[in-house]
Amino acid sequence: MNDLLAARSQMGMSLAFHIIFAVVGIGMPLLMVMAERRWLTTGDQVYLELARRWAKGTAIMFAVGAVSGTVLSFELGLLWPHFMEFAGPIFGMPFSLEGFAFFVEAIFLGIYLYGWDRLSGRAHLGAGIVVALSGALSGIFVVIANAWMNTPTGFTMVDGRPTGIDPIAAIFNPAALTQTIHMTLAAYAATGFAVAGIHAFLLLRKPANAFHRRALHIALLVGGPAALLQPLSGDRSAKMVAQHQPAKLAAMEAHFRTESAAPLIIGGIPDEETGQTRYAIRIPYLLSILAHGDPQAEVTGLDRVPRDEWPNVLLVHLAFQLMIGLGTVMMAITAWAAWLAWRRQELSEHRAFLRAVALATPAGFLAVEAGWMVTELGRQPWIIHGVMRTADAVTPMPGLVVPFTFFTVLYCLLTVAVVWLMYRQIAKSPTAEDWQRIYTPVLRDA
Amino acid sequence: MPDFTPALLVAVSLVAALAAYLVMAGADFGGGVWDLFATGPRRRRQRALIAESIGPIWEANHVWLILAVVLLFVCFPPAFARLSVTLHIPLTLMLVGIVLRGSAFTFRTYDSQSDDVQRRWGLVFSWASLVTPVLLGVAAGTIAAGGIPVRPSGTFVEAYIHPWLRAFPLAIGVLALSLCAYLAAVYLTMETDDHELQEDFRLRAFGAGIGVFVTAMFALFLARRHVPLVWQGLTASAWAPGYQVVVGGMALLSFTALWQRRYGIARVAAPIQAVLILGGWALCQYPYLLPPDLTIAAAAAPKVTLELVLAALALGFVVLVPSLIYLFRIFKSRPQRV
Numbered sequence: 001m002n003d004l005l006a007a008r009s010q011m012g013m014s015l016a017f018h019i020i021f022a023v024v025g026i027g028m029p030l031l032m033v034m035a036e037r038r039w040l041t042t043g044d045q046v047y048l049e050l051a052r053r054w055a056k057g058t059a060i061m062f063a064v065g066a067v068s069g070t071v072l073s074f075e076l077g078l079l080w081p082h083f084m085e086f087a088g089p090i091f092g093m094p095f096s097l098e099g100f101a102f103f104v105e106a107i108f109l110g111i112y113l114y115g116w117d118r119l120s121g122r123a124h125l126g127a128g129i130v131v132a133l134s135g136a137l138s139g140i141f142v143v144i145a146n147a148w149m150n151t152p153t154g155f156t157m158v159d160g161r162p163t164g165i166d167p168i169a170a171i172f173n174p175a176a177l178t179q180t181i182h183m184t185l186a187a188y189a190a191t192g193f194a195v196a197g198i199h200a201f202l203l204l205r206k207p208a209n210a211f212h213r214r215a216l217h218i219a220l221l222v223g224g225p226a227a228l229l230q231p232l233s234g235d236r237s238a239k240m241v242a243q244h245q246p247a248k249l250a251a252m253e254a255h256f257r258t259e260s261a262a263p264l265i266i267g268g269i270p271d272e273e274t275g276q277t278r279y280a281i282r283i284p285y286l287l288s289i290l291a292h293g294d295p296q297a298e299v300t301g302l303d304r305v306p307r308d309e310w311p312n313v314l315l316v317h318l319a320f321q322l323m324i325g326l327g328t329v330m331m332a333i334t335a336w337a338a339w340l341a342w343r344r345q346e347l348s349e350h351r352a353f354l355r356a357v358a359l360a361t362p363a364g365f366l367a368v369e370a371g372w373m374v375t376e377l378g379r380q381p382w383i384i385h386g387v388m389r390t391a392d393a394v395t396p397m398p399g400l401v402v403p404f405t406f407f408t409v410l411y412c413l414l415t416v417a418v419v420w421l422m423y424r425q426i427a428k429s430p431t432a433e434d435w436q437r438i439y440t441p442v443l444r445d446a
Numbered sequence: 447m448p449d450f451t452p453a454l455l456v457a458v459s460l461v462a463a464l465a466a467y468l469v470m471a472g473a474d475f476g477g478g479v480w481d482l483f484a485t486g487p488r489r490r491r492q493r494a495l496i497a498e499s500i501g502p503i504w505e506a507n508h509v510w511l512i513l514a515v516v517l518l519f520v521c522f523p524p525a526f527a528r529l530s531v532t533l534h535i536p537l538t539l540m541l542v543g544i545v546l547r548g549s550a551f552t553f554r555t556y557d558s559q560s561d562d563v564q565r566r567w568g569l570v571f572s573w574a575s576l577v578t579p580v581l582l583g584v585a586a587g588t589i590a591a592g593g594i595p596v597r598p599s600g601t602f603v604e605a606y607i608h609p610w611l612r613a614f615p616l617a618i619g620v621l622a623l624s625l626c627a628y629l630a631a632v633y634l635t636m637e638t639d640d641h642e643l644q645e646d647f648r649l650r651a652f653g654a655g656i657g658v659f660v661t662a663m664f665a666l667f668l669a670r671r672h673v674p675l676v677w678q679g680l681t682a683s684a685w686a687p688g689y690q691v692v693v694g695g696m697a698l699l700s701f702t703a704l705w706q707r708r709y710g711i712a713r714v715a716a717p718i719q720a721v722l723i724l725g726g727w728a729l730c731q732y733p734y735l736l737p738p739d740l741t742i743a744a745a746a747a748p749k750v751t752l753e754l755v756l757a758a759l760a761l762g763f764v765v766l767v768p769s770l771i772y773l774f775r776i777f778k779s780r781p782q783r784v
Contacts, residue, residue, distance in 0.1 A: 056556055063552035066505050067545040073515050074541055077530030084519050085527040089747030092520030096755050099513045100762035106505040107769045111776060114502035118776055165748045396598060397534045397606055410542060417553055424557070 004391050006400035007079040010407055012376065014072055016369055017411045021065030023368055025105070026139050026184070027191020027222065028058040029132035032112075034218050036125050046210055050218075052116070054195075057425050059113050064418060066106065071407070079400070083383050083393035086162065090155050091148040093167040098141035105134040139187060140180045147175035150375065151244045152384050174244055178237040179375075185226045185233055186371065190364025192223020193330055197361025198426060200354040213348040216357070220337055220347070223364065227330035234327070235290065241378075242291035245385060246300035247309060248378035251316040253287055254280070258301040262287040267321055270313045275302070277317075311380045319373035326367035333360055452753050453746035456521045457735065459759055460514055461728045467510035468724055469629060469717035472622075474504040476630025478547060478575020479623070480650060481568060488642055493568070496630075499637045501555065502777045506770070508548070521755055522745040525735045529585075532594050536581045536610050543578030546570050576623065583622025587615030587665075590727055591673045592737040614672050617665040624657035625720050632700065632716040635709040637778075644709070651704050651712070659697070662723070675737050679730030689729070693722045 001009070032054045039047035073095075077084050108130040115124055148154075154170030155162035196219035199212040206212070242249045249255070254270035254277040255262060264287040268280025285295040292299070302310055333356055340347055347353060383390040394400075477496040484492040519526040530537065554567035588594065588610040598605035631651035635644045669676040680686055700715035733741045746752060 060552055060556055063505065063548050066508060067548040070508070070512060070544055071541045073512055074530070074537055077519060077526050078534050078537060081527035081530045084530070085523045088519040088523035088526065089521070089751040092516065092747075092751065093754055093758065095516045096513075096520055096758045097762075099509065099516045100758070100766060102512065103506065103509045103762075103766055104769055106509050107773045110502040110506055111773055115776055165750060167751050167754050395531055395534065397531060398602065403534075403538050406538075406542070410545065414545070414549055417549070421553060421556055 010404040018068040024061040026187035094141040101138040151175040188226035195219035200357035224334035262299040323370040471507040472626040473629040476626035482572030540581035547574035580619040583619035587618030621661040628654035
């Protein structure tokens with residue numbers, strides 16, 4: 001493994017690991033707050049129990065997210081010093097704002113987790129709301145910085161150096177809006193579906209458990225609408241990519257030849273050597289419609305892109321298909337839930353529905369990972385699209401396979417520990433005896 | 447008087463963020479060290495007090511480091527790039543320490559309360575708490591010693607190991623560790639109203655405080671031969687005599703207060719002493735960011751970036767300061783019940 005590939009692998013692995021925890025850090029606080037609010041308004045102790053248990057899971061995930069995020073902020077320099085030297089002053093503003101958003105999030109999460117007995121109900125709920133808002137905000141700032149790498153603005157190149165730097169223009173880069181909306185919705189969809197799936201699984205084993213039923217409802221209320229809105233945001237994203245990163249769009253769609261009235265290619269195995277995609281389904285005109293809103297529009301293919309500026313077409317195309325497929329599954333489940341609810345059927349008693357939700361537990365997170373593979377691998381060979389190649393950004397230090405191996409082993413061990421701890425938390429969900437306690441009125445000291 | 451350019455203001459903010467990190471997060475690391483060295487009949491209660499004291503605040507305290515890194519790469523990108531290349535190995539090890547400290551502490555809180563499981567996570571947490579400040583100190587010592595070249599040269603060992611694996615950076619590493627342990631012990635006397643525990647941490651504060659003094663003197667001795675910038679600054683500069691008096695005075699004050707069990711005074715004097723030690727380093731280096739060649743002005747990003755970051759800092763602090771006060775008022779206004 002050469003040093004560039006090792007550095008890319010380490011960065012990719014670190015991001016793939018961190019994003020799980022970052023997404024949970026955005027989604028879970030909303031679930032906790034919804035449960036706590038229902039407790040405050042209805043007085044139903046089950047909701048309090050739910051909020052407390054979700055908070056424990058959030059604490060574990062947030063801690064790992066905080067430290068793995070720190071790793072990333074250093075890795076930007078440890079692996080890509082030339083990129084950071086170039087880009088820091090241009091795209092760094094969102095990071096400084098993110099620093100404060102993350103600060104607020106960490107402060108109020110500490111208050112939320114340890115303050116159950118020290119704050120009034122309203123103040124405690126307020127702390128949770130601040131966590132949910134600042135969590136979403138920090139995610140948005142980080143994604144703005146990533147969007148800049150896709151559509152860099154706010155400077156002009158003169159003799160290989162950036163001049164006329166405008167950090168505000170860099171914040172409002174063309175990809176910023178579509179990418180942040182897409183990622184924020186993804187965070188709510190992924191968390192909502194993962195939590196709904198776990199509680200659906202437990203409902204299948206212990207039907208009519210009020211704890212899991214309430215949990216399922218809240219989780220679907222967060223995950224469902226996000227999953228329904230996501231295709232709209234995805235469509236905006238695709239049009240933006242078509243305009244600013246035609247090579248990425250061509251790789252996503254396995255679109256080798258520039259043509260008008262281009263068909264949409266679903267599935268299949270693209271072959272970069274022959275420029276053919278085998279075993280695919282083709283829907284006439286649809287790519288032209290999706291990319292440019294016109295069935296006759298010309299869609300740039302990879303033939304217009306110099307061969308050494310192609311991303312890995314096979315990986316990008318397959319990751320994109322996976323993301324779309326999983327998104328469709330989540331949308332279908334949401335539609336089913338809406339249909340059942342409209343028919344006034346209790347979701348938590350419909351076993352086929354519960355089975356589908358349980359099966360979809362990892363769908364959102366897999367879609368998030370696949371989506372990031374699309375945007376990151378699809379940008380290659382560039383680290384800053386059209387401006388700096390990834391190969392020119394890497395650190396001169398040799399032997400990068402060593403830290404890559406090191407962090408991989410470390411993160412594998414952490415994954416095992418987190419999975420074990422989450423399993424413990426979930427396995428401890430309330431039993432019959434707990435109900436006695438939960439339903440017994442508890443006096444809270446204000 | 448130096449000219450307060452935007453670049454200098456950002457540099458001052460950077461030092462301030464590091465100082466906040468030292469007196470807040472440093473004490474959390476120190477807590478981990480005292481978890482490792484918990485001894486005697488009150489071992490369990492010591493550990494419980496440490497865990498309760500850092501539990502609600504360590505994640506917030508940790509963000510100061512992220513803020514410092516962000517300020518460095520947004521406002522002084524060449525310095526960040528050079529540091530990241532030469533200090534790749536110690537910084538990577540430090541990251542491993544940060545990851546293990548934070549996750550092991552949280553896992554211990556939420557895993558089975560059986561002794562075996564608690565001890566296993568506790569060991570990871572406490573060893574990581576010990577190693578991380580040493581590596582941060584090593585990085586700081588390497589910078590002060592002028593060990594960050596424009597570009598690495600020579601063999602792998604010459605370029606990526608030799609700059610930091612030397613006596614002075616290592617001494618600063620031990621100094622950083624002693625400071626963290628000292629701060630933690632002093633703070634912990636205020637976290638409980640259990641007199642036995644207070645005595646335990648009072649003794650530990652004396653031990654760590656002596657450690658701070660000895661390593662600081664040893665580092666100064668090394669600086670005389672190897673790091674003239676620091677030696678000159680601390681002994682021969684215009685501000686040196688006043689600085690010596692104030693640092694010495696604070697050290698004396700915190701020790702006397704500990705002696706007389708007036709923990710409230712020690713709780714204030716000790717972090718001031720720590721901030722002054724860090725500030726002394728910064729003053730020695732001025733106007734260099736990376737001695738001997740890269741100045742604050744030369745490393746600075748374009749003015750527009752610096753001004754925007756300063757505006758963001760001002761705005762951020764309006765939100766941050768009340769939030770931090772709220773956090774500390776909730777959890778630090780009365781002793782923990784163990």
